[in-house]
Amino acid sequence: MFRSSPSxxxxxxxxxxxxxxxxxxxxxxxxxxRLHATEQIRSFGQTILYPVQKILSMPSKYAEIxxxxxxxxxxxxxxxxxxxxxIENLTxxxxxxxxxxxxxxxxxxxxxxxxxxxxxxxxxxxxxxPTNPVSQKVIINRGEIDGVKxxxxxxxxxxxxxxxxxxxxxxxxxxxxxxxxxxxxxxxERSGLRGALFGVGRSEPxxxxxxxxxxxxxxxxxxxxxxxxxxYPPGIxxxxxxxxxxxxxxxxAIVSCRPFSNLNQYRHLVVLLYQPxxxxxxxxxxxxxxxxxxxxxxxx
Amino acid sequence: xxxFKSSSIGSITFSLLLGVLCNVYPWGxxxxxxxxxxxxxxxxxxxxxxxxxxxxxxxxxVLMDIQxxxxxxxxxxxxxxxxxLMLFWSRRLLNTTLLGQYFIILQVLLISxxxxxxxxxxxxxxxxxxxxxIILPSFIEALLWPMISKFLIGQTSNFSRNHSSLN
Numbered sequence: 001m002f003r004s005s006p007s008x009x010x011x012x013x014x015x016x017x018x019x020x021x022x023x024x025x026x027x028x029x030x031x032x033x034r035l036h037a038t039e040q041i042r043s044f045g046q047t048i049l050y051p052v053q054k055i056l057s058m059p060s061k062y063a064e065i066x067x068x069x070x071x072x073x074x075x076x077x078x079x080x081x082x083x084x085x086x087i088e089n090l091t092x093x094x095x096x097x098x099x100x101x102x103x104x105x106x107x108x109x110x111x112x113x114x115x116x117x118x119x120x121x122x123x124x125x126x127x128x129x130p131t132n133p134v135s136q137k138v139i140i141n142r143g144e145i146d147g148v149k150x151x152x153x154x155x156x157x158x159x160x161x162x163x164x165x166x167x168x169x170x171x172x173x174x175x176x177x178x179x180x181x182x183x184x185x186x187x188x189e190r191s192g193l194r195g196a197l198f199g200v201g202r203s204e205p206x207x208x209x210x211x212x213x214x215x216x217x218x219x220x221x222x223x224x225x226x227x228x229x230x231x232y233p234p235g236i237x238x239x240x241x242x243x244x245x246x247x248x249x250x251x252x253a254i255v256s257c258r259p260f261s262n263l264n265q266y267r268h269l270v271v272l273l274y275q276p277x278x279x280x281x282x283x284x285x286x287x288x289x290x291x292x293x294x295x296x297x298x299x300x
Numbered sequence: 301x302x303x304f305k306s307s308s309i310g311s312i313t314f315s316l317l318l319g320v321l322c323n324v325y326p327w328g329x330x331x332x333x334x335x336x337x338x339x340x341x342x343x344x345x346x347x348x349x350x351x352x353x354x355x356x357x358x359x360x361x362v363l364m365d366i367q368x369x370x371x372x373x374x375x376x377x378x379x380x381x382x383x384x385l386m387l388f389w390s391r392r393l394l395n396t397t398l399l400g401q402y403f404i405i406l407q408v409l410l411i412s413x414x415x416x417x418x419x420x421x422x423x424x425x426x427x428x429x430x431x432x433x434i435i436l437p438s439f440i441e442a443l444l445w446p447m448i449s450k451f452l453i454g455q456t457s458n459f460s461r462n463h464s465s466l467n
Binding site: 014015017018021022024025026027028029031032033038041042045046049052053056057060127128129130131132133134135136137139166173180 | 320321324325326327328329330331333353354355357358361362363366367368369370371372373374376377380384387417419420421423424430433
């Protein structure tokens, strides 16, 4: 029974088959990482898994709902009065915002500035967040059918939460702010200083980069989307500065920030169906030729 | 290999599907969540190597990569290493007690989870290797082994008898 030698090549352990399948896995990994050629396999698998994910996310959802159902009467009464107050305040703010917006657009017209593009939003529910040791992602129940496209920003009630990274038929994947190398252009609300906010990793503070070491920054400053990349609509709150480490050596300050929205708390979030209208049109060929000839003439 | 007839394709498929369901359940992202499927897969690779082998490990791995939205191939490499080690140590595993099996399974899981985290670390080039994602799932899954093993052997009639006749 134990005669076979070398033991690696015994009948029980098919080393050749292992090598074959490992090679196949590495090819798949390479195709996914470098060529992005596995989207069809992925969407096929996701289509199979989606109904199962949907059904299995129900128990926790209904547990929440039933917990709501058994609230006591006084609790409920308190909550209703609180909400009535909140609605009144918000209505006031909304009216104010409306008048400000119309004023703003009129002023923009007068000054010949580009109009801000308006956008619709879509409420989505988180189905689950996948077990993943390195990244922070959630899967939501809106997909291609609902008009979601990769790159669209995702927000919570308090501010930006992340961005759509992958879209399937009925669901899509959202990378949260904490995702490593996630970046978002922002400016400091108080001083107007521009920079870019980067994700560092799971449960690590966000980092504000590309700001001057001597820049006008303070703990507690609000960071707001600047919208210069065209992906995020301008003026949406993102994070708050929690720590500033003015570097004695090196070029820049290390600025740590905390996102406004608690990334691991909410069940619902909002996909902003934002289609930036500020992209300049590509130059036509004739224009390029014209410019070239002009340049040549100038050169002579 | 006639004595393996008792473990029908039906119970294998059913238990593997159950493993997939357990993995798909929204537990949240935490190192405390074990990979149920890896234990069930390991059981069937050990006991029915003629039916469940590396191909099944590969395909289930790809499915789990899609579920966890990781790069395709990471889970399949983990599952392949697990399946291979189960086959490699199959004689030792079938000849020891449940406690002995526990320690061998723990080794197998530690090795395959280390491989997984190592690949993730190489791909992401982050500074911190999350050791908790190697150690916690491995220990919890190894604890699941005796239960799942007992349960699945109970599912397949005259299974253990045939094994004792083998030795």
